[in-house]
Amino acid sequence: MRFTRTSKALGMVAIATLALTGCGGGGSNTAGGSTGGDTSKVIVADGSEPQRPLMPADTNEVGGGKVIDMMFSGLVSYDPSGKPVNEMAESIEGKDGQHFTIKIKKDQKFTNGEAITAKTFVDSWNFGAAAKNAQLSGNFFESIKGYDEASKEGSTVETMSGLKVVDDQTFTVELAQPESDWPLRLGYTAFVPVPSGALKDPKGFGEKPVGNGPYKMADGGWQHNVQIQLVPNPDYNGPRKAKNAGVTFKIYQNDDAAYQDLLSNNLDILQTIPTSALKNYKSDLGDRTINKPYAGNQTIAIPEYLPEWSGEAGKLRRQAISMAINRDEITKVIFSGARQPAKDFTAPVLDGYSDSIPGSDNLKFDAAKAKDAWTKADAIQKWDANETFTIAYNADKGGHKAWVEAVVNQLKNTLGIKVEGKPYATFKEARNDATAKTLTGAIRAGWQADYPSLYNFLGPIYKTGAGSNDAKYANPAFDKAVSDGLNASSVADGNKAMNKAQEILLTDLPAIPLWYQVAQGGWSDKVTNVDYGWDGVPLYYNISGK
Amino acid sequence: MSTYILKRFLQLIPVFLGATLLVYFLVFSLPGDPIVALFGDKPVNEAVAAKLRIQYHLDQPFWMQYLLYLKSIFTFDLGQDFSGRPIAAVLGEVFPVTARLAVMALVFEAVFGIIFGLIAGLRKGKFFDATVLVASLIVIGIPIFVLGFLLQFTIGVQLGWAKPTVSSAATVQDLILPAIVLGLGSFAYVLRLTRTSVIENMSADYVRTATAKGLSRFRVVRVHILRNSLIPVITFLGADLGALMGGAIVTEGIFNVPGVGNRLYRAVLSGEGPTVVSIVTVLVLIYCLSNLLVDLLYAWLDPRIRYDS
Numbered sequence: 001m002r003f004t005r006t007s008k009a010l011g012m013v014a015i016a017t018l019a020l021t022g023c024g025g026g027g028s029n030t031a032g033g034s035t036g037g038d039t040s041k042v043i044v045a046d047g048s049e050p051q052r053p054l055m056p057a058d059t060n061e062v063g064g065g066k067v068i069d070m071m072f073s074g075l076v077s078y079d080p081s082g083k084p085v086n087e088m089a090e091s092i093e094g095k096d097g098q099h100f101t102i103k104i105k106k107d108q109k110f111t112n113g114e115a116i117t118a119k120t121f122v123d124s125w126n127f128g129a130a131a132k133n134a135q136l137s138g139n140f141f142e143s144i145k146g147y148d149e150a151s152k153e154g155s156t157v158e159t160m161s162g163l164k165v166v167d168d169q170t171f172t173v174e175l176a177q178p179e180s181d182w183p184l185r186l187g188y189t190a191f192v193p194v195p196s197g198a199l200k201d202p203k204g205f206g207e208k209p210v211g212n213g214p215y216k217m218a219d220g221g222w223q224h225n226v227q228i229q230l231v232p233n234p235d236y237n238g239p240r241k242a243k244n245a246g247v248t249f250k251i252y253q254n255d256d257a258a259y260q261d262l263l264s265n266n267l268d269i270l271q272t273i274p275t276s277a278l279k280n281y282k283s284d285l286g287d288r289t290i291n292k293p294y295a296g297n298q299t300i301a302i303p304e305y306l307p308e309w310s311g312e313a314g315k316l317r318r319q320a321i322s323m324a325i326n327r328d329e330i331t332k333v334i335f336s337g338a339r340q341p342a343k344d345f346t347a348p349v350l351d352g353y354s355d356s357i358p359g360s361d362n363l364k365f366d367a368a369k370a371k372d373a374w375t376k377a378d379a380i381q382k383w384d385a386n387e388t389f390t391i392a393y394n395a396d397k398g399g400h401k402a403w404v405e406a407v408v409n410q411l412k413n414t415l416g417i418k419v420e421g422k423p424y425a426t427f428k429e430a431r432n433d434a435t436a437k438t439l440t441g442a443i444r445a446g447w448q449a450d451y452p453s454l455y456n457f458l459g460p461i462y463k464t465g466a467g468s469n470d471a472k473y474a475n476p477a478f479d480k481a482v483s484d485g486l487n488a489s490s491v492a493d494g495n496k497a498m499n500k501a502q503e504i505l506l507t508d509l510p511a512i513p514l515w516y517q518v519a520q521g522g523w524s525d526k527v528t529n530v531d532y533g534w535d536g537v538p539l540y541y542n543i544s545g546k
Numbered sequence: 547m548s549t550y551i552l553k554r555f556l557q558l559i560p561v562f563l564g565a566t567l568l569v570y571f572l573v574f575s576l577p578g579d580p581i582v583a584l585f586g587d588k589p590v591n592e593a594v595a596a597k598l599r600i601q602y603h604l605d606q607p608f609w610m611q612y613l614l615y616l617k618s619i620f621t622f623d624l625g626q627d628f629s630g631r632p633i634a635a636v637l638g639e640v641f642p643v644t645a646r647l648a649v650m651a652l653v654f655e656a657v658f659g660i661i662f663g664l665i666a667g668l669r670k671g672k673f674f675d676a677t678v679l680v681a682s683l684i685v686i687g688i689p690i691f692v693l694g695f696l697l698q699f700t701i702g703v704q705l706g707w708a709k710p711t712v713s714s715a716a717t718v719q720d721l722i723l724p725a726i727v728l729g730l731g732s733f734a735y736v737l738r739l740t741r742t743s744v745i746e747n748m749s750a751d752y753v754r755t756a757t758a759k760g761l762s763r764f765r766v767v768r769v770h771i772l773r774n775s776l777i778p779v780i781t782f783l784g785a786d787l788g789a790l791m792g793g794a795i796v797t798e799g800i801f802n803v804p805g806v807g808n809r810l811y812r813a814v815l816s817g818e819g820p821t822v823v824s825i826v827t828v829l830v831l832i833y834c835l836s837n838l839l840v841d842l843l844y845a846w847l848d849p850r851i852r853y854d855s
Contacts, residue, residue, distance in 0.1 A: 049812070051584065053630045060588055134597035139589050153593035203630045224631065224639060225804040226714045250714070253811070256695075257802040260710035264703045396815055426576075426815055428583030435582055435590055447587065460589065467589015 040245045041545025043527060044268045045538070046258045047249030049225050053206020055198065057128030057135040057190045065189055066537060067228055067249065071211035072192035073238055075102065075121075076183075082295065082349055082452030082534030084187050087238040088116065088212070090169070092186070097178035097487065103170050110195045111216045111233055118171035120193045126150070126159045127199050128190055137190040139467065140450070143182055145174045179486045180494045185451040214240045214541050215247065225251055243529070243544045262522055269523040269530060269538055275399040278336050278520070285522045293340060294536030295347040295449035296517035297457070300391055300407070301434075301471040301510065302442045308383065316377035318509040321389075322362050323370035324414035330406045331515050338520050342513035345505050346457040347449065349534050352495025359506030363513060367414045374415050388418040390441030394430040395423040400444055407514075434470040445470055445511055452534050454498040458482055462510055473510030547845075550853040554838050558831065565830040566619075566823055570612050573819040580604070580817030584628065602628075602820075615820055625820045627813070633824050636809060641828065643716045644798070644805035648790040650721055651729030656783055659733045663740025663779075664772060670745050679741075682734035694727045694800040711802035724801040728794055732786050736779055743775035750774075777847055784840030788833030792826075 050064030059068050075089035086092075088108055094100035108116040127133055129141040130150045141147050145162030149155060162174040175182060185191070193212065198205035209217060214236045221229035228249040232242035250267065252258040255274035261267035263284060273281045273289075282289060302318055304310050309317060327341035340348070342363055343355040377383070391408060393400040404421040411419045422441060424430040433439050447468075449456050459482055460466050464474040478501055485497030519536035528546050531539050581595045581604060599605045602625075603614050618625050624633035666675040685693075701723060702710030712720040747753060748771060756770045795807030806825055813821040844851045 049629075051628055051816070060584075061586055131593040131597065134594045134601070136585060136591075136594060137588075138594055139591050151591065151593055153596055155593070206630060223714060224629075224636070225809060226716075251804070252711075252802055253799050253808050254802075257698075257711050257800060260698055260703055261802075264706060264710050266709055266711065426578055426583075426817075427586075428578035428580055428815075428817060429576075430578075431582050431585075431587075432578040445587070467591075468587055 037243070037528060038545030039243050041527065042246040042248055043244050043540060043543050043545075044248050044250055044266070045540060046252050046255075046267060046270050047228060049251050052136060053203050054209045054222075055135065055202050055206045056192045056194060057124075057133075057137045057140075058202070058206070059189060060136045062537075063251075066540075067230070068189045068192070068209075068211075069213070069537075070215045070230055070247065070540060071209055071213045071217065072189065072194075073211070073213040073236065073240075074189070074192040075104070075186045077238065077240060078187045078452055078534060079239070080531060080533050080539060082351065084184060084452075085239050087240075088193070089186075092183050094173075094183070097180040097182070097489070098175045100173040100175075100183065101166075101170065102173060106169060108212065109235060110210050110212045111235065112195060112197075112210045114195045114197075116193050116212060117168045118165045119168075120195075122163045122165050122171055123196070123199060124194045125163060125191065127194070129160055130158045131155045132158065133202065135190075140185070140188060140190040143175045143177075143179050145176045147176070177483075177486075180488050180491065181453045181455050181486065184453045184491075185456075188451050212236070214238065214242050218246070227251055240539075240541045242541045244541075247540045247543075262524060265524045265526060267524065268527045269521065269540075269543065271519070271521050271536075271538055273520045273522055275402075278338060281520075281522055288525060288530075289522045290519065290530065290532055291337070292519050292532045292536075293348055293516055294519050294532065295349050295452060295534055296447060296536060297342060297345070297347055298339070298403075298444070298446045298514045298517065299342075299345075299511040300442045300514065301445040302512065303437070303439050303471050304474075304510065305437060305472050306439070306441070308381070308387070311381070313377040313381040315508055316373045316380070317383070318512065319362050319507075320370045320373035320377065320415060321411060322509055322512045323364065323366045323373065324411050325407055325512070325514065326365040326410055327363070327515055328365065330403055330410075334403050334406050335515075338518050339515035340518060342515050344499075345462075345502055345511075345513055346454050347516050350449070350452055350454055350457075351491070352454050352498065354499055357499050357502050357506060359503050362506055362509065370414055374417075383417065386418075388420050388441075390420050390422040391444065392422040392424060392430060392433070392439065392441060393444040394425075394427040396426045403514075404444065437472060439470075442512075443470060446517075448517075449535060454495055455482070455485060458498060458501060458505070459486075462505060469510075471510040473508070475504060475508060478504045478508070547853055551838070551842075554841075558834055561830065561834055562827065566616070566827050567612060569823045569826045570615060570819060571608065573814070573817065573822045574608050574611065576814075576817055578817060580628075583816060602626075611819070615823065618820070624824050627818050627821045628816060633821055636821065637824060637828060640804065640806045640809045640825070643803060644791055644794055644807065646716070646718065647721050647725055647728060647794060647798075647803060647805060648787060650718065650725035651732070651790050652783060652787055654725055655729040655733035655736050655786070656779075659736025660740050660772075660776070660779065663737040664744055664767070664775075666737070667741040667744025667748070667775075668767070670741075675741070678737065682737050685730050685734040690727065690731060691796050691800060693730055694724075694797055697723060697727055698800060712804070716803060716805075721803070724797050724803055727800070728790060728797045732782075732790070735782060739779050739782055740775060743778055744771055747771045747774050773847060777844060780840055780843050780847065784836045784843075785833075787836040788829065791832055792829045 048063035051061050052058045054064055056068050056072055059065055073087045076084040077087045079085050088104050090103040090105050092102050125141055128135045129138050129147050131152060138151055144160050146160035150157045150160050164172045195210050214233060215230035216233045218229040218231045231246040256276055258267055258270050259274050259277050262270045302309050331339040331341055343360050344357050346353055391404050393404050408419045408421050434443055447457055461468045462473050463482060464479050481501035485494045488494035488497055519532045523530045526546055527543050529542050529544055533539050581598050582590055603611050627633055627636055662678055666678045669675050698710050701707050708723045753770050756766045795811055798805045798807040810825045
């Protein structure tokens with residue numbers, strides 16, 4: 001440590017005062033008897049305080065999402081590789097990609113005893129979509145026919161016309177237009193059923209949610225800002241059956257504190273190793289670590305509404321920027337391998353991913369070609385040498401400063417232009433400029449998949465007018481290629497079409513893909529069977545004691 | 547005396563109004579739309595956003611928002627935070643934890659600061675005095691987060707004497723280490739204040755008289771030197787209680803204490819105006835009240851000070 005000279009004196013003061021105040025130890029060293037695969041162990045994991053009440057359709061961030069995912073069981077869930085497997089669904093059938101018939105399993109119940117029928121699903125989804133209920137994840141129902149009427153500002157329509165109950169076990173879904181990957185989305189937390197009580201009093205329910213998943217909340221389990229205690233649901237019989245005696249999410253304000261707890265065995269599993277510990281976590285934890293790619297990426301979006309970045313010149317400049325970034329170097333030096341250089345706009349864990357889509361050369365570092373492209377752009381429209389190209393990022397969380405600075409330096413060195421990082425104090429400030437079209441340069445963007453599908457990385461971000469289209473990219477050819485993919489008769493054909501659409505993106509580069517996310521986590525020596533899912537979240541149900 | 551106290555309580559009213567107005571304005575001026583931020587990277591659903599803005603009065607101009615907030619205070623309903631919970635309940639959760647932490651830090655710095663300072667003062671220029679002076683200078687010089695991480699790592703992780711973070715109940719035992727970290731800086735100040743004050747009083751006439759009267763050394767030190775030396779120390783401690791409660795953000799972060807600082811930080815980041823203002827207002831009130839208490843303690847410590855007109 002850096003402060004060795006003073007640490008001795010400090011240590012003495014501290015030790016003396018500790019002895020005087022009679023604090024021997026926190027009684028933390030209760031090293032329990034270790035047996036193989038002990039299912040009676042309660043797993044202590046790190047979490048964060050949910051932003052909103054724990055209503056599935058109102059939860060769109062990780063803190064609440066993790067809990068919802070474990071407490072509820074939807075029609076399908078995703079296996080570790082991202083393949084959907086049936087949970088509540090008996091079958092989901094649809095031939096034209098627009099009309100689906102969903103049969104659910106018999107005799108399913110919430111933990112309060114309420115039966116789950118087709119009506120439960122229809123009511124839950126209608127509730128999530130209706131504007132009057134103001135649910136943050138309402139957009140997930142947007143493909144269903146009748147969503148527009150129900151979700152309009154001030155709308156009093158509370159049901160979507162595309163949902164029809166056939167009998168207790170069956171309901172039908174009609175989409176506004178064909179979307180072949182729609183069934184893939186049904187594992188997202190917004191699509192789970194909620195009991196009737198939740199629809200009457202969502203706020204009260206959000207405090208003490210009742211679900212049908214592998215876990216249920218312990219009595220008084222949610223101690224705000226402190227912890228959320230989940231215990232196994234004995235009636236759950238799906239693929240995610242609990243192999244431990246419960247999971248307690250301890251809420252941390254920063255990852256560093258969580259890491260200290262992990263080192264001293266007060267925490268069993270830490271989802272993400274903090275940046276400060278990336279250099280030495282392997283020597284600290286030995287083989288109790290994981291390094292696994294998941295469905296997320298990091299990009300820099302460059303808005304086309306900025307005059308220097310529009311048209312043909314803008315396209316060439318974006319290509320120049322992309323080829324001027326040495327992704328291999330940054331992922332090695334800054335992230336110590338915690339990221340993988342990007343070769344497309346999606347993520348490698350997804351079905352249909354390809355690392356050799358035509359145009360992916362634009363994502364390879366090539367200083368000569370980059371300079372060449374920049375000069376060509378200058379021939380069309382001169383770049384003002386006094387102008388500074390900025391890359392905006394939020395400085396409050398995520399640790400983006402280091403890599404932004406690295407990218408800035410590479411661009412300066414390769415292209416010889418003025419480049420600067422532009423920190424926003426808070427995430428909300430950055431989001432504000434991005435949504436209000438008031439960006440003055442590039443902005444860091446990233447995407448964590450909601451459901452394992454190539455479309456999820458393309459449609460919501462780059463389609464004309466899409467909600468997360470920070471670059472305000474608009475290209476009819478791309479839009480058409482994406483809808484071709486959605487109209488495809490099979491998932492494999494759909495994926496092919498999606499990669500065709502990516503060829504357009506790789507030339508236009510509305511955003512510059514940088515790297516894929518890799519989950520880096522660690523666990524204590526009291527637990528075993530740790531693995532992560534396709535989304536970078538530990539499979540908590542599978543962890544057991546040693 | 548009672549009129550004096552009454553007057554001081556009346557003074558709290560403008561302080562309260564000024565503090566709430568100022569803080570509310572500052573939070574209002576923070577750039578960024580908190581409702582947009584709630585959606586994260588996800589598309590913003592305008593209908594939902596509009597509904598939420600109305601719910602949290604964010605569609606109103608500043609004065610209206612502030613008046614609505616004042617109204618909510620006087621009806622004893624502070625409104626709700628973004629997770630839909632009553633702010634009053636949130637305050638009820640976080641303040642006891644931080645109060646416990648701050649009081650423990652205060653007791654630590656008062657007891658040890660005064661004892662060490664007294665001994666150092668009585669043995670001015672000796673080995674103990676010199677050591678304590680140097681040590682306290684070092685403690686003052688090191689930022690609190692460095693001390694925090696250092697003690698957390700050595701005592702919490704390496705030696706395993708205490709948990710590196712606070713457990714869910716945040717018990718007194720859990721809070722000992724954070725309280726020491728929080729109180730260490732002030733401990734050094736208290737020590738130095740006491741020492742200087744003791745040295746000054748040792749050469750006072752009344753101390754010589756008391757010694758000449760034949761009083762025991764213990765009585766001279768306790769009644770004549772220490773009690774008179776405590777006035778500046780008490781002033782410092784009184785002001786420090788407020789500072790400890792508000793300034794615990796760093797310490798709470800390091801030791802993961804579910805207290806005021808943690809909630810305040812989160813509320814500022816997410817732009818939850820009413821939550822920020824409510825927390826800060828309570829802090830301001832605590833600050834004012836502890837100062838009042840100090841002023842009253844003066845009269846007890848030094849009979850020459852009287853508040854009756």
